[in-house]
Amino acid sequence: MVETLVVRFNNSAWSYQRAGQGQPLVWLHGLWGEPGWEPHHQRLAERYTVYAPALAGYDGSTAPDWLTDMEDMATLLVEFLEALELDRPHLVGHSLGGWAAAELAVFRPSSIRSLVLIDPLGVALDWTKMPNIFYNDPKSLPGLFFADATIPAARRYVPPPFEWDERFITNRAASARLVFEPYLHSRKLGVRLRFANVPALILWGERDALISAAHAEEWAARLPNTEVKLVQGAGHTPHVECPDACMPHLLEFIARATKSEEVLV
Secondary structure (H helix, E strand, O other), X not given: OOEEEEEEEOOEEEEEEEEOOOOEEEEEOOOOOOOOOOHHHHHHHOOOEEEEEOOOOOOOOOOOOOOOOHHHHHHHHHHHHHHOOOOOXXXXXXXXXXXXXXXHHHHOHHHOOEEEEEOOOEOOOOHHHOOOOOOOOHHHHHHHHOOOOOOHHHHHHOOXXXXXXXXXXXXXXXXXXXXXXXXXXOOOHHHHXXXXXXXXXXXXXXXXXXXXXXXXXXXXXXXXXXXXXXXXXXXXXXXXXXXXXXXXXXXXXXXXXXXXXXXXX
16 A cells, blocks of 8 residues: 655655555655656565655655755755664665765765666766757657657656646756756766765666766766666656666666675675
């Protein structure tokens, strides 16, 4: 059974969904949030206790006035883990959520068990070549997030403008606040990633039209303990578009990271 709960800390109230049993796993959403409890959440909940929050400022969660960038978001994310008393969860982040997860891993690597980043934002080879998701024709957005924008899931995640509801508009405004300047990247994160000494997996859709798959190797070069898997045929949202190609990599990595830790203990 999926529960929808609220936790309060530091002038914030975060809504989150929880389901499953086993070690804690925190799932961090991308730029437009999550439409609901999705198949990838449920697949993970078959093995882990999954916590899927709406990040500060996104639909269902409030944000303090001082929240202005992803470093601030990482600070709140640390407090979210502490408020729920989560013992070194596995941390999985997609797109913007991957950026938040990486920032946390830099500051508090000892607070997480493993790190999975799916097409993360935060590091840019050349940000001027990335399409502007806030200025481009909104009708072009699905094609930036999905290699096949005709699939039903693409409409749920990136609806046409006439279907933008309050949830989507709120999430779009929250993302604009956090990632517009500098655009979709940090001027500092790439240099600091060497401190994120935690087992990490980079998953990337090889047809990502928003931030190219060439970035996967850039992340791997900067993270000290990581591996890379490209998801063939997928765009910026591979766990939704090609789950049978993406999710086994994720599940196998987390299981292996857990087993390695148990051997060391």
